[in-house]
Amino acid sequence: MATSTPSAQVKTIVFACEAGMGSSLMGVNALKKKLKKAGVQVQVVHVPARGIPADAQVVVVHRGLAKVARERAPQAVVVAFTHFLNDPAFDALVRAFVDGADIVQTD
Numbered sequence: 784m785a786t787s788t789p790s791a792q793v794k795t796i797v798f799a800c801e802a803g804m805g806s807s808l809m810g811v812n813a814l815k816k817k818l819k820k821a822g823v824q825v826q827v828v829h830v831p832a833r834g835i836p837a838d839a840q841v842v843v844v845h846r847g848l849a850k851v852a853r854e855r856a857p858q859a860v861v862v863a864f865t866h867f868l869n870d871p872a873f874d875a876l877v878r879a880f881v882d883g884a885d886i887v888q889t890d
Contacts, residue, residue: 787885788840788860796825796876797839797859799832799852807845810867814843817873823880835859841886843876849890860888 798814800807811829818825830836832848835855842859844852849863864870872889879886 786860787887790880790886791883793825793840793880793886795840796827797835797842797856798827798829799835799842799844799848800829801832801845801848806867810843810864810870810873813868814873814876817877818880821877821881823877825880841876843872860886862886863889 796814798807798811800810808829811827815827818827832844832851832855835842835852837856839856839859841862842852842856843862843864845867846863846865849861852859852861862872862876864872876886878884
Protein backbone atom coordinates (compact mmCIF):
# COMPACT_ATOMS: atom_id res chain seq x y z
CA MET A 784 0.00 0.00 0.00
CA ALA A 785 1.41 3.35 -1.05
CA THR A 786 1.37 6.15 1.50
CA SER A 787 2.55 8.89 -0.85
CA THR A 788 3.42 9.55 -4.48
CA PRO A 789 5.18 12.45 -6.20
CA SER A 790 2.57 14.79 -7.66
CA ALA A 791 4.72 15.31 -10.76
CA GLN A 792 4.16 11.65 -11.69
CA VAL A 793 0.36 11.78 -11.43
CA LYS A 794 -1.53 12.22 -14.69
CA THR A 795 -5.00 11.13 -13.53
CA ILE A 796 -6.94 11.42 -10.29
CA VAL A 797 -9.73 8.90 -9.79
CA PHE A 798 -12.67 10.41 -7.86
CA ALA A 799 -14.70 7.46 -6.65
CA CYS A 800 -18.18 7.44 -5.20
CA GLU A 801 -20.92 5.03 -4.28
CA ALA A 802 -23.40 5.55 -7.10
CA GLY A 803 -22.04 8.37 -9.27
CA MET A 804 -24.84 10.83 -8.73
CA GLY A 805 -25.67 13.93 -6.73
CA SER A 806 -23.21 15.08 -4.11
CA SER A 807 -20.25 13.15 -5.51
CA LEU A 808 -20.68 14.89 -8.86
CA MET A 809 -20.58 18.21 -7.01
CA GLY A 810 -17.35 17.07 -5.34
CA VAL A 811 -15.78 16.14 -8.68
CA ASN A 812 -16.68 19.50 -10.15
CA ALA A 813 -15.39 21.37 -7.09
CA LEU A 814 -12.05 19.53 -7.29
CA LYS A 815 -11.75 20.16 -11.04
CA LYS A 816 -12.47 23.86 -10.49
CA LYS A 817 -9.81 24.12 -7.75
CA LEU A 818 -7.24 22.37 -9.93
CA LYS A 819 -8.02 24.57 -12.93
CA LYS A 820 -7.85 27.75 -10.85
CA ALA A 821 -4.43 26.67 -9.57
CA GLY A 822 -3.22 25.97 -13.12
CA VAL A 823 -2.85 22.25 -12.49
CA GLN A 824 -3.32 20.14 -15.59
CA VAL A 825 -4.32 16.69 -14.42
CA GLN A 826 -7.27 14.60 -15.54
CA VAL A 827 -10.01 13.84 -13.00
CA VAL A 828 -12.23 10.84 -13.75
CA HIS A 829 -15.40 10.01 -11.85
CA VAL A 830 -16.13 6.33 -11.25
CA PRO A 831 -18.12 4.16 -8.83
CA ALA A 832 -15.95 2.80 -6.00
CA ARG A 833 -16.36 -0.75 -7.26
CA GLY A 834 -15.07 0.42 -10.66
CA ILE A 835 -11.78 1.93 -9.48
CA PRO A 836 -9.08 0.82 -11.92
CA ALA A 837 -6.53 -1.49 -10.32
CA ASP A 838 -3.71 0.69 -11.69
CA ALA A 839 -5.00 3.96 -10.22
CA GLN A 840 -2.27 6.19 -8.76
CA VAL A 841 -4.41 8.54 -6.67
CA VAL A 842 -7.97 7.89 -5.55
CA VAL A 843 -10.10 10.59 -3.93
CA VAL A 844 -13.00 9.06 -2.03
CA HIS A 845 -15.38 9.75 0.84
CA ARG A 846 -14.09 8.33 4.14
CA GLY A 847 -16.89 5.75 4.16
CA LEU A 848 -15.53 4.19 0.96
CA ALA A 849 -11.79 4.40 1.71
CA LYS A 850 -11.56 0.70 2.58
CA VAL A 851 -13.16 -0.25 -0.74
CA ALA A 852 -10.74 2.04 -2.59
CA ARG A 853 -7.75 0.46 -0.87
CA GLU A 854 -9.00 -3.02 -1.76
CA ARG A 855 -9.62 -2.13 -5.41
CA ALA A 856 -6.28 -0.32 -5.92
CA PRO A 857 -3.90 -1.37 -3.14
CA GLN A 858 -0.93 0.51 -4.62
CA ALA A 859 -2.85 3.79 -4.95
CA VAL A 860 -2.60 6.74 -2.60
CA VAL A 861 -6.10 7.17 -1.16
CA VAL A 862 -7.12 10.69 -0.25
CA ALA A 863 -10.21 10.43 1.93
CA PHE A 864 -12.51 13.36 2.57
CA THR A 865 -15.53 14.08 4.74
CA HIS A 866 -17.34 16.94 2.95
CA PHE A 867 -18.10 16.94 -0.76
CA LEU A 868 -17.55 20.69 -0.99
CA ASN A 869 -14.67 22.69 0.47
CA ASP A 870 -13.05 19.77 2.27
CA PRO A 871 -9.47 20.50 3.40
CA ALA A 872 -8.35 17.27 1.69
CA PHE A 873 -9.11 18.86 -1.72
CA ASP A 874 -7.03 21.93 -0.85
CA ALA A 875 -4.13 19.77 0.36
CA LEU A 876 -4.25 17.76 -2.86
CA VAL A 877 -4.19 20.89 -5.05
CA ARG A 878 -1.41 22.39 -2.92
CA ALA A 879 0.71 19.25 -3.43
CA PHE A 880 0.46 19.71 -7.20
CA VAL A 881 1.21 23.44 -7.04
CA ASP A 882 4.20 22.91 -4.73
CA GLY A 883 5.50 19.86 -6.58
CA ALA A 884 5.22 17.91 -3.34
CA ASP A 885 4.18 14.36 -2.60
CA ILE A 886 0.50 13.49 -2.42
CA VAL A 887 0.05 11.89 0.97
CA GLN A 888 -2.54 9.28 1.87
CA THR A 889 -5.14 10.25 4.46
CA ASP A 890 -7.06 7.92 6.75
